[in-house]
Amino acid sequence: QVQVVESGGGSVQAGGSLRLSCAVSGVTYSTYCMGWFRQAPGKEREAVAVIDSDSRTRAADSVKGRFTISQDAAKNTLDLQMNTLKPEDTAMYYCAAVRSRRTHACYPTSWWPLRPPSETYDVYWGQGTQVTVSS
Numbered sequence: 001q002v003q004v005v006e007s008g009g010g011s012v013q014a015g016g017s018l019r020l021s022c023a024v025s026g027v028t029y030s031t032y033c034m035g036w037f038r039q040a041p042g043k044e045r046e047a048v049a050v051i052d053s054d055s056r057t058r059a060a061d062s063v064k065g066r067f068t069i070s071q072d073a074a075k076n077t078l079d080l081q082m083n084t085l086k087p088e089d090t091a092m093y094y095c096a097a098v099r100s101r102r103t104h105a106c107y108p109t110s111w112w113p114l115r116p117p118s119e120t121y122d123v124y125w126g127q128g129t130q131v132t133v134s135s
Contacts, residue, residue: 006094011133
């Protein structure tokens, strides 16, 4: 059984930093994308940063240079270091493990920067953690 549990959200002023952590169990990291997504009120869920099956990272243009994704496969953890936060970063942040049902691997090219389609991907979401950035 796959379990995804996030922690580390909170409230911070613009320019501040937060670190999100995610504990994932029940998956083989090398066959899954591990990623962070976010959803602001009234908006679609979007990809923030992802590590693919070959351990390559990808980050949304809006967070490049400010957010860093990292994983420790031995500990089954995924982190997102967020620096120089802006009010527009305010959202619910979700950790996810993603894998193609056809290839049993994950390369996000086909769905980036959106969310992976549930019709063709197994997606395991965490419960989400709120990040609020005030100006």
